[in-house]
Amino acid sequence: MLRVSKTKTGYLQLGKTFTNVTKPFHFSKYRLHKKVKPLPSDEPYPGVSILKPLMGEDPHLVSNLETFFTMTYPEYELLFCIEDEKDPAIDVVNALKEKYPKLKQISILGVPQ
Known part of the structure; x- marks a missing residue:
């Protein structure tokens, strides 16, 4: 329980029980930002398909799609x-295809080519 008391100067003081309230937040921050171990280099990475x-066209479409063209996945x-x-x-997609020919x-699905 959170203990609040007034000091002689009139300020509110939070008791030690406040730290018990914040402990779950510190734990969740640690768990959410835990680093993932990379796969061993002798195991091949599986191929993946990304469906977009x-x-x-929105104002950030080029920069958003460009992140998919520059991924480091093998x-x-x-x-x-x-x-x-x-x-x-x-x-936009065709321009990015020309920019990243590798x-x-x-x-492009759904449109006759």
Whole structure:
């Protein structure tokens, strides 16, 4: 229980029981920010597929999508799902494909190519 008392100068003083209240917060901070051990280098990483549904263009679309093009994971493919062939997001994806030609596995789904 939190103990609050007034000092001689009129200020409120929190008792020692306050630290018991904050202990779970310190524990959760430690647990949430615990470092993950990397996989041993002799085991190959599995390939992954990243599915990104897109619709329209927002102000940060280029920088958001660029993070997927610059990942350091060894083997992955990007699958962009776009419903309308006139969607401006297609131009953004194509521009990023030209900017990062090393990434070979890029597909645009839902639009005839």
